Amino acid sequence: MKKNILLWGITLLILLTGILGSWYVLRIERPRKIAEIYQNDQLIERIDLSQVTESYTITIDGDAGEQNVIRVEPDAIAMQSASCPDRLCVHQGKISDGILPIICLPNHIRIAIVSEEEASYDVQVY
Amino acid sequence: MRNIWRCIICLDAVLALTGCQAQSETDFSGITTANADESYEDTRELMGTVVMVRAYGQHAEDGVNAAFQRAEELEQIFSTTIDNTELNQVNKAAKAGEAVTLSDDCFQVVKAAMDFGRLTNGALDCTMGDLIDLWGIGTDHAAVPSQENIDALLRENGWQDVTLDETTQTVTFEDPAVTLHLGAIAKGYISDAMKETLEETGVTSAIMSLGGNVMTLGSKPDNSRWTVAVTDPFSPDELIATLKVSGQAVVTSGNYERYFEEDGVRYHHILDPSTGFPSDSDVVSTTIISDCGMNCDALSTATIILGAEKGMALINRMDGTEAVFIKTDGTILTSDHMAAYDLQEIGT
Numbered sequence: 094m095k096k097n098i099l100l101w102g103i104t105l106l107i108l109l110t111g112i113l114g115s116w117y118v119l120r121i122e123r124p125r126k127i128a129e130i131y132q133n134d135q136l137i138e139r140i141d142l143s144q145v146t147e148s149y150t151i152t153i154d155g156d157a158g159e160q161n162v163i164r165v166e167p168d169a170i171a172m173q174s175a176s177c178p179d180r181l182c183v184h185q186g187k188i189s190d191g192i193l194p195i196i197c198l199p200n201h202i203r204i205a206i207v208s209e210e211e212a213s214y215d216v217q218v219y
Numbered sequence: 220m221r222n223i224w225r226c227i228i229c230l231d232a233v234l235a236l237t238g239c240q241a242q243s244e245t246d247f248s249g250i251t252t253a254n255a256d257e258s259y260e261d262t263r264e265l266m267g268t269v270v271m272v273r274a275y276g277q278h279a280e281d282g283v284n285a286a287f288q289r290a291e292e293l294e295q296i297f298s299t300t301i302d303n304t305e306l307n308q309v310n311k312a313a314k315a316g317e318a319v320t321l322s323d324d325c326f327q328v329v330k331a332a333m334d335f336g337r338l339t340n341g342a343l344d345c346t347m348g349d350l351i352d353l354w355g356i357g358t359d360h361a362a363v364p365s366q367e368n369i370d371a372l373l374r375e376n377g378w379q380d381v382t383l384d385e386t387t388q389t390v391t392f393e394d395p396a397v398t399l400h401l402g403a404i405a406k407g408y409i410s411d412a413m414k415e416t417l418e419e420t421g422v423t424s425a426i427m428s429l430g431g432n433v434m435t436l437g438s439k440p441d442n443s444r445w446t447v448a449v450t451d452p453f454s455p456d457e458l459i460a461t462l463k464v465s466g467q468a469v470v471t472s473g474n475y476e477r478y479f480e481e482d483g484v485r486y487h488h489i490l491d492p493s494t495g496f497p498s499d500s501d502v503v504s505t506t507i508i509s510d511c512g513m514n515c516d517a518l519s520t521a522t523i524i525l526g527a528e529k530g531m532a533l534i535n536r537m538d539g540t541e542a543v544f545i546k547t548d549g550t551i552l553t554s555d556h557m558a559a560y561d562l563q564e565i566g567t
Contacts, residue, residue, distance in 0.1 A: 179356075179358075185455070201264060213448075213461070217428075218431055218432070218506060219455065219473070
């Protein structure tokens, strides 16, 4: 009898911990990350990466036939392909913080992240 | 009883997963406007790169706009990609044998370029514009040139083929093969000029990034030093160290910045004037700290070419200039007084 009470007690305790833990996690606000996409220094798109649940792509066409395909992922963004000669923007891979933007200089495309998360540094030298 | 335990474990897992995917519904508009009355930031494309300036205090907006105006003036002098800049006109006329009068800004930078040529024993040679064009790194015609074409453009101590007359402020080329290309130094000069303009407009706290060349004015609004993160040259989307500055410039050059690949070989943009090929020294990244952005810019390029031993010896001879080198084997070298900047390796 005592053993059963003990087991039920432990069971209820674990259940309660799970419910309270989940309730706490649900209430915590995740830091927002807004990706800002610029073309020729003009803001053309703002995406809240913290709200993205499935990856998708955005295609940006330039006046002279240039093209950039941007891949938007949960909490990250990357240049998937670009018509520029060196494709350094593609090689850079995905970014998930606001310190180092993705820049496609030949096609005048810039992707920067504005984040609520406090970075441990002010600027990156590269 | 065993089934109850399984249910509890599954329930906990489900609840935890649900919690992890929770979406916040709070308004995000506060982020970009926070402290907007105390700071101002702008980012523009200039000199073939992206320039960001963030200033603090009541003069922030005026200061940032004035700094960009000054930078745009200087772009019209130093750019090689814009037609009819002063530099392009100087190259055209001087290659034809004329003595060309330079503006104050252009004269200062060309003179500094020649001084750095002497100081680095030719490792920094701002006269090899034709060789840079031949490689075309960063353009749509980047390709490995033939050895014959490279040899045709190599000039021993090429920086000595430029003569400057300080009284008339004129430049003459002693060899028509000279083409001035100030890409290794002009951005640093522009950062110094932008900083000066910010100061003239009353700004006392600002930070700038000119395509990764960092310049700081004063300290942060809370009087603490700026923390500058250094890129890991082996994995450029990661950081390798941080350092703290207040009023100094920090410039990194690395073989990972601009490059192209041909037949599986990577060719980066820092050309060694003695070989005509991308530098193949034992240093992959150099970070220079000093009060002068132009010095940092020039020395970061020159020390990559010089290599660890000669490069660090040069830095240690210069007052007020410190450096962090990352060697090909991953070793980090620091100059004699680098401790003043509180270098912290990330992950140690």
